[in-house]
Amino acid sequence: MVNKMVVDSKKALEWLIEGNELYIRSEKNHRGDISLEKRLHTHHHGQSPYAVIVTCSDSRVIPESIFMTGIGDIFVIRLAGNVVGDFGLGSIEYAVEHLGCKLVVVMGHTMCGAVHAAIEDTHTNYISSIIKEIQFAIKGECDNTKASKKNVFNTVNKICNSEIVKEEVKHGLKVIGAMYHTHSGHVEFYNRS
Numbered sequence: 001m002v003n004k005m006v007v008d009s010k011k012a013l014e015w016l017i018e019g020n021e022l023y024i025r026s027e028k029n030h031r032g033d034i035s036l037e038k039r040l041h042t043h044h045h046g047q048s049p050y051a052v053i054v055t056c057s058d059s060r061v062i063p064e065s066i067f068m069t070g071i072g073d074i075f076v077i078r079l080a081g082n083v084v085g086d087f088g089l090g091s092i093e094y095a096v097e098h099l100g101c102k103l104v105v106v107m108g109h110t111m112c113g114a115v116h117a118a119i120e121d122t123h124t125n126y127i128s129s130i131i132k133e134i135q136f137a138i139k140g141e142c143d144n145t146k147a148s149k150k151n152v153f154n155t156v157n158k159i160c161n162s163e164i165v166k167e168e169v170k171h172g173l174k175v176i177g178a179m180y181h182t183h184s185g186h187v188e189f190y191n192r193s
């Protein structure tokens, strides 16, 4: 069952950009609703997040603050280097098919340690599966920010290859890339239109 309170991709992106502008200027989260009222409302009536954010686990990258969001606003998937495997893709498919999200943003960031490790080719054990995925994406690029951008688009492409995503794209879903700048707090959105 698709949630009835669906927000289209244009409006969802407007809210993210607006929230990010507030975040850059703020010391506290002035917009995201984390009130008891909102908590109880979403508890009883379910969630209808307006965007899916796929990003890195890096502690400097905090999606709910970066976009000034509150309870029920964004559906977040985080793994080091913003890679997605089967579990991540499954989470995205759930959000677009069952929760009605019309916007998926894959957000890389500057100074990404996972991308750095892929460039330096340093990895061990489980980390190696992440590094190999990023190395495949960056194809020898040595500049961290440029490599991060390539890595973002590799994840965008993986998401767009999902049959469920392809179907939802016909009904208004957008999958876009973005870069969070760890020094300024600014989110640069790619392929917005």
Ligand SMILES: [Zn+2]
Pocket (backbone or CB within 6 Å): 056, 057, 058, 080, 081, 082, 109, 111, 112, 113, 114, 115
């Ligand atoms: Zn990172």
